[in-house]
Amino acid sequence: xxxxxxxxxxxxxxxxxxxxxxxxxxxxxxxxxxxxxxxxxxxxxxxxxxxxxxxxxxxxxxxxxxxxxxxxxxxxxxxxxxxxxxxxxxxxxxxxxxxxxxxxxxxxxxxxxxxxxxxxxxxxxxxxxxxxxxxxxxxxxxxxxxxxxxxxxxxxxxxxxxxxxxxxxxxxxxxxxxxxxxxxxxxxxxxxxxxxxxxxxxxxxxxxx
Numbered sequence: 187x188x189x190x191x192x193x194x195x196x197x198x199x200x201x202x203x204x205x206x207x208x209x210x211x212x213x214x215x216x217x218x219x220x221x222x223x224x225x226x227x228x229x230x231x232x233x234x235x236x237x238x239x240x241x242x243x244x245x246x247x248x249x250x251x252x253x254x255x256x257x258x259x260x261x262x263x264x265x266x267x268x269x270x271x272x273x274x275x276x277x278x279x280x281x282x283x284x285x286x287x288x289x290x291x292x293x294x295x296x297x298x299x300x301x302x303x304x305x306x307x308x309x310x311x312x313x314x315x316x317x318x319x320x321x322x323x324x325x326x327x328x329x330x331x332x333x334x335x336x337x338x339x340x341x342x343x344x345x346x347x348x349x350x351x352x353x354x355x356x357x358x359x360x361x362x363x364x365x366x367x368x369x370x371x372x373x374x375x376x377x378x379x380x381x382x383x384x385x386x387x388x389x390x391x392x393x394x395x
Contacts, residue, residue, distance in 0.1 A: 187213070188212055188213050188237050188238060188304065188307045189214055189215075189216040189235055189236040189237045190207060190213060190214065190215055190216060190237070190238050190239075190240065190303060191215075191216045191217040191218070191219075191225070191236040191239045191240070192215070192218050192219070192239070192269075193218075193219045193221070193222060193224075193225050193239065193240070193242060193245065193250065193253070194218075194219075194240065194242045195220045195242065195244075195246055196242075199292065200218060200220075202296070203240065203269075204218060206296045206299075206300070207300070210300060213300070213303065216236035217234050217236065220245075220246070221245050221247050222245060222247060222248040222250070222252070222253035222256065222257070223247050223248060225253075225257070226253075226256060226257075226260075236261075237264070237265065238264070238265045238266075238267060238303050238306055238307055239261075239264055239265070239266045240269045240299075240303075241253070241254070241257075241266050241267065241268055241269065241270075241286070242268075242269060242270050243270040243271075243272045243277060243281070244272065250268065250270065250281075251277065251280050254266060254281065254284035255284055258284075258285045265287050265306045266285060266287060266288075267290060267302055267303065267306055267312070268281045268286050268288065268289045268290065269290050269294075270289075270290075270291070271291070271292050273291060273317060273320060275320050275321065278317060278320060287306055287311050288302055288305075288306050288311050288313060289313050289314075289321075290302055290312065290313070290314055290317070291314050291316065291317060293314075294314050336379065336380060336391075336392065337379050338376065338379055338380075341362075341372060342372055342375065342376050342379070344362055345358065345362070345369060345373060345376065346388060346389065346392050347392075348361060348362070349373075349388065349392075350392065350393065355369050355370065373388075376388055380392070
Protein backbone atom coordinates (compact mmCIF):
# COMPACT_ATOMS: atom_id res chain seq x y z
CA UNK A 187 0.00 0.00 0.00
CA UNK A 188 1.42 3.38 -1.05
CA UNK A 189 0.67 6.05 1.55
CA UNK A 190 0.10 9.48 0.03
CA UNK A 191 -0.07 12.98 1.49
CA UNK A 192 -1.08 16.11 -0.40
CA UNK A 193 -0.48 19.80 0.25
CA UNK A 194 -2.77 21.84 -2.03
CA UNK A 195 -4.71 25.00 -1.22
CA UNK A 196 -7.20 24.67 -4.09
CA UNK A 197 -9.90 22.57 -2.45
CA UNK A 198 -11.43 21.43 -5.74
CA UNK A 199 -8.11 20.12 -7.09
CA UNK A 200 -7.28 18.52 -3.75
CA UNK A 201 -10.60 16.71 -3.51
CA UNK A 202 -10.44 15.54 -7.12
CA UNK A 203 -7.00 14.00 -6.58
CA UNK A 204 -8.03 12.44 -3.27
CA UNK A 205 -11.22 10.99 -4.78
CA UNK A 206 -9.27 9.48 -7.68
CA UNK A 207 -6.69 7.99 -5.32
CA UNK A 208 -9.56 6.21 -3.57
CA UNK A 209 -10.32 4.21 -6.72
CA UNK A 210 -7.10 2.18 -6.40
CA UNK A 211 -6.51 -0.63 -3.95
CA UNK A 212 -2.75 -0.03 -3.74
CA UNK A 213 -3.08 3.65 -2.75
CA UNK A 214 -4.23 5.26 0.45
CA UNK A 215 -4.41 8.85 1.73
CA UNK A 216 -2.31 9.63 4.81
CA UNK A 217 -2.93 13.38 5.18
CA UNK A 218 -4.21 16.45 3.37
CA UNK A 219 -3.25 20.07 4.04
CA UNK A 220 -3.89 23.47 2.50
CA UNK A 221 -0.51 24.94 3.41
CA UNK A 222 3.00 24.06 4.55
CA UNK A 223 2.24 25.53 7.95
CA UNK A 224 -0.85 23.34 8.37
CA UNK A 225 1.14 20.26 7.33
CA UNK A 226 3.97 21.03 9.78
CA UNK A 227 1.48 21.72 12.58
CA UNK A 228 -0.14 18.34 12.01
CA UNK A 229 3.26 16.65 11.83
CA UNK A 230 4.24 18.25 15.15
CA UNK A 231 1.26 16.63 16.84
CA UNK A 232 1.70 13.17 15.35
CA UNK A 233 4.17 11.53 13.02
CA UNK A 234 2.60 11.19 9.59
CA UNK A 235 3.28 7.80 8.05
CA UNK A 236 3.55 8.33 4.31
CA UNK A 237 5.63 7.40 1.28
CA UNK A 238 4.85 10.06 -1.34
CA UNK A 239 3.90 13.72 -1.01
CA UNK A 240 2.11 15.72 -3.72
CA UNK A 241 3.19 19.33 -3.17
CA UNK A 242 1.97 22.56 -4.74
CA UNK A 243 4.22 25.64 -5.08
CA UNK A 244 1.75 28.54 -4.94
CA UNK A 245 0.50 28.15 -1.39
CA UNK A 246 -0.70 30.69 1.18
CA UNK A 247 2.13 31.57 3.56
CA UNK A 248 5.27 29.58 2.87
CA UNK A 249 5.63 28.48 -0.74
CA UNK A 250 6.06 24.86 -1.70
CA UNK A 251 9.66 25.52 -2.72
CA UNK A 252 10.44 27.04 0.67
CA UNK A 253 8.67 24.21 2.42
CA UNK A 254 10.66 21.35 0.89
CA UNK A 255 13.62 21.75 3.25
CA UNK A 256 11.31 21.87 6.31
CA UNK A 257 9.48 18.76 5.18
CA UNK A 258 12.72 16.92 4.37
CA UNK A 259 14.07 17.77 7.82
CA UNK A 260 11.16 15.82 9.31
CA UNK A 261 10.90 13.13 6.66
CA UNK A 262 14.26 12.71 4.90
CA UNK A 263 13.15 9.56 3.05
CA UNK A 264 9.87 11.02 1.80
CA UNK A 265 9.51 11.22 -2.00
CA UNK A 266 8.14 14.61 -3.04
CA UNK A 267 6.30 15.14 -6.31
CA UNK A 268 5.71 18.77 -7.24
CA UNK A 269 2.19 19.20 -8.66
CA UNK A 270 1.86 22.80 -9.76
CA UNK A 271 0.88 25.31 -12.42
CA UNK A 272 4.39 26.81 -12.40
CA UNK A 273 6.58 25.61 -15.26
CA UNK A 274 9.44 28.13 -15.18
CA UNK A 275 12.86 26.51 -15.52
CA UNK A 276 14.24 28.13 -12.38
CA UNK A 277 11.39 26.77 -10.25
CA UNK A 278 11.83 23.27 -11.69
CA UNK A 279 15.56 23.32 -10.95
CA UNK A 280 15.07 24.80 -7.47
CA UNK A 281 12.52 22.13 -6.57
CA UNK A 282 14.85 19.33 -7.67
CA UNK A 283 17.84 20.89 -5.90
CA UNK A 284 15.85 21.22 -2.68
CA UNK A 285 14.94 17.53 -2.71
CA UNK A 286 11.86 16.92 -4.88
CA UNK A 287 12.23 13.89 -7.13
CA UNK A 288 9.51 14.62 -9.69
CA UNK A 289 7.74 17.61 -11.21
CA UNK A 290 4.25 17.53 -12.75
CA UNK A 291 1.98 20.14 -14.25
CA UNK A 292 -1.54 20.37 -12.84
CA UNK A 293 -2.67 19.85 -16.43
CA UNK A 294 -1.42 16.26 -16.11
CA UNK A 295 -4.28 13.73 -16.38
CA UNK A 296 -5.14 12.02 -13.11
CA UNK A 297 -4.16 8.64 -14.57
CA UNK A 298 -0.62 9.93 -15.21
CA UNK A 299 -0.41 11.32 -11.67
CA UNK A 300 -1.16 7.83 -10.39
CA UNK A 301 1.50 6.41 -12.72
CA UNK A 302 3.97 8.98 -11.35
CA UNK A 303 3.17 8.03 -7.75
CA UNK A 304 3.77 4.35 -8.46
CA UNK A 305 6.98 5.02 -10.38
CA UNK A 306 8.37 7.27 -7.66
CA UNK A 307 7.44 4.74 -4.96
CA UNK A 308 9.37 2.11 -6.95
CA UNK A 309 12.46 4.32 -6.86
CA UNK A 310 12.09 6.23 -10.11
CA UNK A 311 11.46 9.82 -11.11
CA UNK A 312 8.70 11.27 -13.27
CA UNK A 313 8.29 14.43 -15.31
CA UNK A 314 5.69 15.38 -17.85
CA UNK A 315 7.21 15.80 -21.34
CA UNK A 316 6.75 19.59 -21.35
CA UNK A 317 8.54 19.91 -18.00
CA UNK A 318 11.34 17.57 -19.10
CA UNK A 319 11.83 19.64 -22.25
CA UNK A 320 12.08 22.88 -20.26
CA UNK A 321 14.64 21.29 -17.94
CA UNK A 322 16.67 20.05 -20.91
CA UNK A 323 16.67 23.52 -22.47
CA UNK A 324 17.73 25.02 -19.16
CA UNK A 325 20.65 22.60 -18.90
CA UNK A 326 21.70 23.36 -22.48
CA UNK A 327 21.65 27.06 -21.73
CA UNK A 328 23.78 26.41 -18.65
CA UNK A 329 26.36 24.64 -20.83
CA UNK A 330 26.46 27.64 -23.16
CA UNK A 331 27.07 29.94 -20.20
CA UNK A 332 29.91 27.73 -18.92
CA UNK A 333 31.40 27.57 -22.40
CA UNK A 334 31.38 31.36 -22.64
CA UNK A 335 32.71 31.91 -19.14
CA UNK A 336 35.57 29.41 -19.42
CA UNK A 337 36.19 29.80 -23.16
CA UNK A 338 35.71 26.08 -23.84
CA UNK A 339 34.36 24.57 -27.03
CA UNK A 340 31.20 22.40 -26.85
CA UNK A 341 33.32 19.28 -27.31
CA UNK A 342 35.72 20.37 -24.56
CA UNK A 343 32.73 20.83 -22.25
CA UNK A 344 31.66 17.25 -23.02
CA UNK A 345 35.19 16.00 -22.33
CA UNK A 346 35.52 17.75 -18.99
CA UNK A 347 32.05 16.61 -17.95
CA UNK A 348 33.30 13.09 -18.59
CA UNK A 349 36.20 13.80 -16.24
CA UNK A 350 33.73 15.07 -13.66
CA UNK A 351 31.87 11.76 -14.00
CA UNK A 352 35.13 9.94 -13.26
CA UNK A 353 35.46 8.28 -16.67
CA UNK A 354 38.78 6.90 -17.89
CA UNK A 355 40.17 8.19 -21.18
CA UNK A 356 39.03 4.98 -22.88
CA UNK A 357 35.50 5.15 -21.45
CA UNK A 358 35.27 8.83 -22.33
CA UNK A 359 36.41 8.12 -25.89
CA UNK A 360 33.71 5.46 -26.20
CA UNK A 361 31.07 7.84 -24.84
CA UNK A 362 31.95 10.58 -27.34
CA UNK A 363 32.75 8.29 -30.25
CA UNK A 364 36.30 9.57 -30.73
CA UNK A 365 39.79 8.13 -30.21
CA UNK A 366 41.78 8.18 -26.98
CA UNK A 367 44.44 10.30 -28.66
CA UNK A 368 41.78 12.89 -29.55
CA UNK A 369 40.62 12.88 -25.93
CA UNK A 370 44.19 13.58 -24.82
CA UNK A 371 44.44 16.46 -27.30
CA UNK A 372 41.21 17.97 -25.99
CA UNK A 373 42.41 17.62 -22.40
CA UNK A 374 45.69 19.34 -23.23
CA UNK A 375 43.79 22.26 -24.73
CA UNK A 376 41.43 22.33 -21.75
CA UNK A 377 44.46 22.67 -19.45
CA UNK A 378 45.68 25.57 -21.56
CA UNK A 379 42.27 27.29 -21.62
CA UNK A 380 41.75 26.92 -17.86
CA UNK A 381 45.40 27.62 -16.98
CA UNK A 382 45.75 24.40 -14.95
CA UNK A 383 48.24 21.54 -14.94
CA UNK A 384 46.25 18.51 -13.83
CA UNK A 385 42.92 16.74 -14.23
CA UNK A 386 41.90 17.46 -10.65
CA UNK A 387 42.60 21.18 -11.08
CA UNK A 388 40.62 21.25 -14.33
CA UNK A 389 37.64 19.51 -12.74
CA UNK A 390 37.74 21.81 -9.70
CA UNK A 391 37.85 24.95 -11.84
CA UNK A 392 35.04 23.70 -14.06
CA UNK A 393 32.81 22.93 -11.08
CA UNK A 394 33.48 26.33 -9.54
CA UNK A 395 32.09 27.92 -12.69
